[in-house]
Amino acid sequence: MSEPQPSASSQVPLLWQPDALLGESFDQAKLGPATLVRHVPAGARPEPRAVVLHVHGYNDYFHQAHLAHAFDRAGHAFYAVDLRAAGRSLRESQVPHFVGDLREQAADIDEAARAVRELHPGLPLVVHAHSTGGLTAAWWAHARRNTLPDGSYRGPDLLVLNSPFLDLPGTLFERTVGTVLLRIAAPASPHRVITSGPSVYATHLLAANGGRWEFDTRFKKPGGQPTLALWMRAVRRVQWHLWVRGFRIPVPVLVARSDASGPDRHDNPRLDEQDTVLDVEQIARRSRSLGADVTQLVVPGAVHDLSLSADGPRTEYLGKLFAWLEERL
Incomplete structure (x- = not known):
């Protein structure tokens, strides 16, 4: 499959305004x-x-204000991108998160990386990406492995993947034959629902349900966001490329994950200390194909988004992440 192409450099200035979702100390701009x-x-x-x-x-x-504050205390400027059809970028006519090709979201990352580099010329760029964003960011970094004809480099200087979605949890049949069938059928029924149901993970995190975190349930839904056929095909195409051919990310990569996976069910007594979304062993296996310099960080007792874990695992994750950045910067 063809790789994401570099976005054209834009001279249009960003129009910053206060961010209504996070309030004081956060701004947003359309990109x-x-x-x-x-x-x-x-x-x-x-x-x-x-x-x-x-x-x-x-x-x-992006709702993790505490993550931005932590990076600030560690001495780093912090930005986040809400990709097209997600969060602040969601338009009334759009299906949340729906894209037919991950090159569309890779283009958003490309444009955001270009913008922050222009705002901070000469500084190293660290991309910190979670779950499906981790898969897309890794593919984008692979596609940016070479310099452009003008000698510039458009990829990250360091890449941190927080529980990246590098493979599809499920049986071997679902991940092979099921993927082939999806590849054939998805174009004809792009909005066919592949999986649906509540996200016990998101429900458990929400402060209103006794969890630790506040977030807007329009954009991170405890009821879950159905996965649609064409979106899943787009994801599987990139995962298949990683599985069969591997990526060649030219910069150091840190892959962080929990030490255990578990069922995303209310009767799971370890909801607060397992990845209940992805298979951590799959993350471990697939991460070996990302590039030549990959460090794996295992955080006992962490949840799917390590930055939303309980105090102990979250502190361990951030402490080891910042130590790795210090070493590699």
Whole structure:
């Protein structure tokens, strides 16, 4: 399959306005079909050591203000992108998260990376990406492995993948024969529902249900976001490329995950200490095909988004992430 192509450089200035979802110390600006969010720390700050771009996953958007504050305390400028049809970027006519080709979302990452590099010229770019965003960001980094004819490099300088969606949980039949059938049938029925149902994971995280975190349930739905045929085909095409051919990401990659997976059910007593969305062993296996310099970080007791884990695992994740950045920067 063809790889994402570089976006054309734009001279249109970003029009920043206060971010209504996170409020004080956050701004947002439209970036084509996507939305760029920035953290604006109060008071004087030393020159940042790097600029971080966060990429969310499926049934998700950027809401982790504490993550931005943590990167700020570690000395890094922080930005996040809400991809097209997600979160702040969702339009009334759109099906949430629905794209027929991950090159569309890769183009959003490309444009966001270009924008933050222009805002912070000369600083290393760290892309921090979660779940499906981790898959798309890894593919984008693979596609950006070479310099452009003008000698510029458009990929990340460091890539952090937080529980990336590198393979489809399920049986071997579902992941092979099922994928072939999906590839044939999806164009004819692009909106056919492949899976649906509540997200016990999101339900458990929400403060209103006794969890730790506040988020807008229009954009991260406890009721779940159905997966549609053409979207799933787009995901499987990129995962298949990783499985069969591998990626050649030219920069250091940190792949972080929980130490255990479990069922996404209310009767799971370990909902607060397992990845109940993806298979962590699959993440471990597939991450070996990302590039030549891949470090695996296993965080005991973490949930699917390690940055939303309980205090202990979350502190361990961020501490080891920042130590890795210090070493590699």
